[in-house]
Amino acid sequence: MNFAHNIAYFNPMFSDNSFYPGIRDNMPQPYLRVLHAFFQNEILPKIDNKNYRESILHKSLLSLVSCKPANLIADQKVPHIDSCDERDYAFVHYLSPEELGGTSIYKYIPKNIIEFKQEHKPLLADIVNEVKKAPDEHQGYLSGSTSLFEQVFKVDAKFNRLVIYQGNLLHSANIFSEQSCLADAKKGRLSIASFASVR
Structure with a gap:
């Protein structure tokens, strides 16, 4: 927490070439080493029906939501994927309390899809366009089911909780309050987002 509160230099929104609705900084290498060792030794052997032998941790980003709902662009009002490859994994390490929101997995109702593969990639632009056509339902952050998205799984935030899921699952942060x-960093929705691949 010392790094987050006193050392981190948060870069502006969009500076990491993502639609994350806030500011970010890279985590120090010692954090990446510990997280990678945990994933490699404790999680990788437990992935069902797979014979993965190695993992690569690509990056870990200290992340602080800062964009007000009224300032979101359409791409930030939809659930998203991090990859179309089931071998890519996303991590969320919550550093704020439950009331600031966890993470949910969604189904894209028109196509009945939760897990995206390469053949579904063209749908991503369609999803954003459909949201633009339903502005009354998608005025700000997604925080539950709509006519386009069904919330199928919800993880509550808890300080120091680490959640790991496949990056090709349609997901979104649960952001409810101002x-x-x-x-x-001392009062807002602070987390660490990390990304890894297995082979």
């Missing part, structure tokens, strides 16, 4: 959008 406090979740405070650009203050």
Whole structure:
């Protein structure tokens, strides 16, 4: 927490070439080493029906939601995927309390899809366009089911909880309140987002 509160230099929204609705900084290498060792030794052997032998941790980003709902662009109002490859994994390490929101997995109702593969990649632009056609339902952050998206699984935030899931699952942060959008590492929705691949 010392790094987050006193050392991190948060870069502006979009500077990491993602649609994350806030500010970010790279985590120090010691954090990446510990996380990678945990994933390699404790999680990788437990992935069902797979014979994966190695993993690569690509990056870990200290992440603070800062964008107010009224300022979101359409791409930030939809659940997203991090990859179309089931061998890619996403991690969320929550550093704020439950009331600031966890993470949910969604189904894209028109196509009945939760897990995206390469053949589904063209649908991503369609999803954003469909949201633009339903502005009344998608005025800000997604925080539950709509006519386009069904919330199929929800993980509550808890301080120091680590959640790991396949990056090709349609997902979104649960952001309910104005406090979740405070650009203050001591009061806002702070987490660490990490990304890994297995082979």
